[in-house]
Amino acid sequence: MLTIMLYLAIILLATKLLGDLFVRLGQPSVLGKLLAGILIGPAVLGWIHPNEFISIFSEIGVLLLMFMAGLETDLDQLRKNWKSAFAVAVGGIILPFVGGYGAAVLFGLSNNQSLFLGLLLCATSVSISVQTLKEMNRLNTREGTTILGAAVVDDVIVVVMLAVMMSLLGTGHDISLGLLIGKKVLFFIVAIVVGWLAVPWFLKLFAPLRVTESVISGALIVCFALSYFADLMGVAAIIGAFAAGIAVSQTPFKHDVEDRLEPIAYSIFVPVFFVSIGLNITFEGVTSQLVFMIVISIVAILTKLLGGGLGARMTGFNTRSSLAIGSGMISRGEVALIIAATGLESGLLLQKYFTSVVIVVIVTTLVTPLMLKLLFTDGKTDGDQASVSE
Template identity: 75%
Template structure:
């Protein structure tokens, strides 16, 4: 019954830390992330990462992105596709150069430095989504551009990873054509399913004489899309986001959204926030302190400027561009997945793995206050 105690501690810690964070003028999500560090192995050691935490947090991030999809204005997403591409491109080029330069400066080989550069290109906007939602900015032009850019970023980075592994590894069975083909299949299937199948599926479930039939149908679509995304080599959060957009085009949008939010934000999303902090450990950090500090600075500045320049070139003013760049800073679970892949293939040295995890988590912690600060400046203007 230990997991019951874990849940109680997580819920108490996240709610109290979130409330304190708001009182101090910061987004609630920052307090929830810090709660994970406090109650995790780094400090108090009350909770340690395990399969239970892992499964609950995975559901939490999928539901968070599913809700983001439900709340996304599809017309605005379509009208901002050029900006999303530009932001994603800027948020890939500059971080890659910065990461490669850091690798060479610390004596890594060219291949290892290229992988570090690719790692810095990753973006995960699940934390930005929560911050934007708290500030009622998720449906703004800036919020929609950040979401669109994150989708493009994820696809491009996965393709670049396949290219890099096929070139750098002596024996690699990675087929670049297959990787690109799977991405195209995913978007084609999701587009057709979202347009033709999802509305019919929800209508078919609606008259069933069972409890919460429509909401259950919505969850089935969310998890099915997420699983399909993973099978096609794309992050599950992109599948969940696509499922939310598909359902948002039906008459069931508000019904699903109103029922799913209490479940997500009461139980699963808090576990996701805490799980990020649970990966923090300070063992051996002293030996690589400068590497962690400098790489964190490079990671933040390159995304901020790269994404911001992309936004500026597509018509956003300076303040909005800065806010969009800030929303792209968090590397989150996407970078952790790439890091694990690099460790397994030998492109990332074992001694740097913990440091990379710390950098990823630090970028995630920096994003909420940075995003709030830039959006507040925009609001004042």
């Protein structure tokens, strides 16, 4: 217990101080918070090491972050941009898959291992993009909603691709593709019905309870329940949290929940999530694979940027907005880490490449806020103009 309290004190102090420093330097505070994890983690000072406590707190942190993103999402804007979101997701899967496969072949990996690395680079986790866009007040723009929508589509396609690959490559003979897709479809049907009918009814009944903070408690019940159901159905839990946020945003309790949840999330859980990413970095024995890491990092960044950007450009965004959307899809985050762990267990990702892949994932996460800041500053995006008709 004493260790937990010390860890929390160090994490909160480091994230707030480095976050403030980066804001003063004209950069997103999230970048400072991510670097705080590297600084206080095993890579540099070694004050904090990954453990179960960090894992649980960081999972809650990312769920709350995506729940708040759902709360702030303009549903009408999301509906208008569904074609763009789909195009961005598809473009952001095709190019990384081809690029990752090609790069792996060049480094002498087997065909199966190369296919898996290509699949791993298809993943997208927008939790870092969400935080950066929130800081720049761009989350609810046309670009922001397209990034969020594309992330949902990306998650579903990549999970289905992973199941197919596990089955075809002999590591998951009992995976039924029909069952897998059916579970995903079931999740979205239930999420829509629950969000439309059950959530408003539940909060209306729950809010008047004569206990403290009944409204925020009710909203959190919805968030964690839908996150659990999403995970159960093979969809990322963050998608369930995002869907829960959209559902609550359609009720009269939206602003009350926003005002009360933000202090809870940003005072403790979200900082732990940011730090947990940096804790995965260790520089031991990576010098022998430096070229591999550099090449795969470049491929990972450019293929998502260009693939997602091309999808946006083809559906009516200007060039700068298209690149901004592509940059918002670059971060691989926890989704890619989960896929990497799956590959390690199945033998499709060799142990000697695991640390390098983790570092590549973290590099993409660190680059994302820098690129979003660059592309959304000192330039005109479609979000600054009148909406382009669909």
